[in-house]
Amino acid sequence: MAFSFDESCSRVREALADAGRGLVEREAMVEVVTLCAVAGEHLLVIGPPGTAKSEAVRRTARALGGSYFEYLLGRFTEPSEVFGPVDLRKLREGLVETETAGMLPEAEVAFLDEVFLGSTAILNTLLGVLNERVFRRGHTRLACPLRVCVGASNALPEDEALAAFADRFLARIFVEPVPDPRLEELLAGGAALALEGETRTASLEALDVLARAAREADLTRVRPHLAQALRLLRGAGLALSDRRMVKTQRLVAAAAVLAGRRAPDGGDLWPLVYAVPTQAGQALAREVLRDVLARSENPALAAAALEASAGPLARAQRLIHAARGVLAARPGDAEGEALAAWRLKLEGVVREVDAGFAPEALPEDLRALREEVRAALP
Incomplete structure (x- = not known):
C-alpha cells in the first residue's frame, strides 16, 4: 500500500505516541x-x-515495524551470535558463507546493548553494516535493510580505537534515572506497561516515504543558519568533525519532514545538539545556541526538541501535548477520587504554563489551550 506524505506523517506520529506512553523521562x-x-x-x-x-528501543522498533534484532554484547560474544553461523554445507564445498536469517544483517531496526564490549572482529564487521549497509564476511556479501542501529553503553569509551567506532553513531542521547518528582508516574507507568496490549505500528512503508522526503528536502534556506550555529559551536571550543557537520543536515531534514514540512527552517536546527558527542558538550551547546534554538518546535518530536533546545516554543508544544492528554482522560463519574485527581492534574498544567511564560509572551495556541483548561475546571 502506498502512503502519501501527509498520511505517513500521521501514521508515524500516532505510532510514536503509543510507543512513548508510560515511558517516563x-x-x-x-x-x-x-x-x-x-x-x-x-x-x-x-x-x-x-x-x-x-525498553524504549523495543517499543520504538515495534512502532516503526519491520524486523528487529537485539543483543547484549560481552567480551566473549562470538561474531556468529550477532551475524549468524557459518553455513556448514557451503563450508564443505570450500566456501565460507554465513546464514544470516533472523540475525543483524537482515534487521531493519537493531539494538546492541553494551556495544563497546564487542570484540574487534564484531566491531570491524559492524563498521561495514553501519557505514555502507553492507555485510561482508568470508564469501558473503549482503546488502542490509538496516534503517537505524541503536547502541547503548554505561559510558563513552576512553580508548581511541573505540572512540573512532563510536563516531559512526551520529546522534547521542544521555539518560539519567527518573527524578524524584516523577516517581509516582514511573511506578504507574511501569505497572501499565505490563498490562498493555498491541500498540499501533507506523509500517516501514510510511517510514520510507518520510526518509525519501528527508533525502530530497531543500536545505537552501536553512543552510546559512546551520553554518552560523556551527561557527558558534567552534567559537566555544565544540568543533565537530567535517563528516559530523555534513551529516547533521540529515537530522535537520528528518526533523522537518516529521513535523510535516518538506523544507527545513530555523525551527528545525535543534537536532544539532544531539550531534555533539559528549554530555558536557551538549549542555554547553544549549547555552551557546540559546538564541538560535529559541524558535525550536516540533509537534511530532516535542520531547526531543524540548530536551535539545529548552526553547519556549518547544516547551509550549510539550505543555499542549500534556494538556490534551489530561483533557481526553476525564473520568466518567461526576464526583469521587478519580475526578478530584483529574482536576489536580489540570490545575498543575495551568500552574506550569503560568510559571514558564509571562502573559505577554504566551504563544497563541498555548493561550487558547489554557483558556480551554480553565473552562474545564469547576
Whole structure:
C-alpha cells in the first residue's frame, strides 16, 4: 500500500505516541530513535543500567515495524551470535558463507546493548553494516535493510580505537534515572506497561516515504543558519568533525519532514545538539545556541526538541501535548477520587504554563489551550 506524505506523517506520529506512553523521562529517546531512522543515521544511548534504554528501543522498533534484532554484547560474544553461523554445507564445498536469517544483517531496526564490549572482529564487521549497509564476511556479501542501529553503553569509551567506532553513531542521547518528582508516574507507568496490549505500528512503508522526503528536502534556506550555529559551536571550543557537520543536515531534514514540512527552517536546527558527542558538550551547546534554538518546535518530536533546545516554543508544544492528554482522560463519574485527581492534574498544567511564560509572551495556541483548561475546571 502506498502512503502519501501527509498520511505517513500521521501514521508515524500516532505510532510514536503509543510507543512513548508510560515511558517516563524516555519520550525524547523514543523520538530521537525515530528521527535517526528517518535520517538514516545511528544513535548512541549513554546511561546507567536499569534506566529503560532497551525498553524504549523495543517499543520504538515495534512502532516503526519491520524486523528487529537485539543483543547484549560481552567480551566473549562470538561474531556468529550477532551475524549468524557459518553455513556448514557451503563450508564443505570450500566456501565460507554465513546464514544470516533472523540475525543483524537482515534487521531493519537493531539494538546492541553494551556495544563497546564487542570484540574487534564484531566491531570491524559492524563498521561495514553501519557505514555502507553492507555485510561482508568470508564469501558473503549482503546488502542490509538496516534503517537505524541503536547502541547503548554505561559510558563513552576512553580508548581511541573505540572512540573512532563510536563516531559512526551520529546522534547521542544521555539518560539519567527518573527524578524524584516523577516517581509516582514511573511506578504507574511501569505497572501499565505490563498490562498493555498491541500498540499501533507506523509500517516501514510510511517510514520510507518520510526518509525519501528527508533525502530530497531543500536545505537552501536553512543552510546559512546551520553554518552560523556551527561557527558558534567552534567559537566555544565544540568543533565537530567535517563528516559530523555534513551529516547533521540529515537530522535537520528528518526533523522537518516529521513535523510535516518538506523544507527545513530555523525551527528545525535543534537536532544539532544531539550531534555533539559528549554530555558536557551538549549542555554547553544549549547555552551557546540559546538564541538560535529559541524558535525550536516540533509537534511530532516535542520531547526531543524540548530536551535539545529548552526553547519556549518547544516547551509550549510539550505543555499542549500534556494538556490534551489530561483533557481526553476525564473520568466518567461526576464526583469521587478519580475526578478530584483529574482536576489536580489540570490545575498543575495551568500552574506550569503560568510559571514558564509571562502573559505577554504566551504563544497563541498555548493561550487558547489554557483558556480551554480553565473552562474545564469547576
